[in-house]
Amino acid sequence: MKVQLFIPCFVDQIYPETAFNSIKLLQKAGCEVVYNPNQTCCGELAYTAGFWDEAKELGLKFLQDFSDDCYIVSPSATCSGMVKNGYHDLFTNSTVHNRCRNVQGNMYELSDFLVNILKKDYFGAELVGTAVYHEACAAKHLFTMKDEPRQLLEQVGGLEIIDLDENDARCGFGSTFAVKYAEESVSMAEQRVQAALTARADYIISTDSTCLLQLQAYIDKRQLPIKTKHLADVLTSGWANI
Known part of the structure; x- marks a missing residue:
């Protein structure tokens, strides 16, 4: 194809x-x-x-x-x-x-x-740790994404996915929102990252690099013990060991 x-x-x-x-x-x-x-x-x-x-x-x-x-x-x-x-x-x-x-x-x-x-959800990926899936606003509202990312993540060896209560939490990027409303933007990122830390997650995973950019900037500035990863990077993790 x-x-x-x-x-x-x-x-x-x-x-x-x-x-x-x-x-x-x-x-x-x-x-x-x-x-x-x-x-x-x-x-x-x-x-x-x-x-x-x-x-x-x-x-x-x-x-x-x-x-x-x-x-x-x-x-x-x-x-x-x-x-x-x-x-x-x-x-x-x-x-x-x-x-x-x-x-x-x-x-x-x-x-x-x-x-x-393609009807495929297993790719032999391995990533040891716990993670939360961050659903981008666009994934839910503009593209109307369903459970496909979670279905793929459930097939990753060694990875435990933790569901957060505040599934509608935003990252705060919002295209130009982060520039026009900087304080509100940072507050949203803080809420999302702190929720993941409270859940003892090692990773925040998303389908969108804009969300990852926003959250990683907050993490890096405060040197927090958590990382962000794109779904594609997770699904190709550990291939060298297979």
Whole structure:
């Protein structure tokens, strides 16, 4: 199966290892991975900040960079959700309406694609420790993610997943929210990290690098004994030992 890989700008610039692990994961699942080096951004940051003209320009480039006749997979629920749902606002009844709908129909977040399209949830990963799964706002509301990440994490050898009571807790990033409302943003990150520490978790795992960036910044500044990891990095952990 041929799969086009979309790497969000945050992953490309800050977490490149997540991009490479996404490729390894898809290849292990039997996919032929195609990467277009001309790709840039889906336009989500501009869109949520209210700059729809700029978001549309980026969206048009996205529609040009990706074929509409095969799957597009991304290690980000936020960016996948932007393409799948946000593009309705930008391109409905436009000259690219039909092409946009075709691309939207082929757009998948990584865990959704692995579980629901490839029907695979075991990849031989091993990571000893306890973890909490942080559900990104976009994963729940924009992409409408369900239990796919947890299903994959349950198959990781040595990893215990702890459920927190405050499942709706936010990381505080929220695109430009972290810049406009810095104090509130830090307070949200503190709540999420402290809840994980109280649960004695070793890791906070998420599908979105923006959430990890926000939480890891709080952790690093205070030198706290917990780490953040992207789902793709967890699912490729321990492969050298297999």
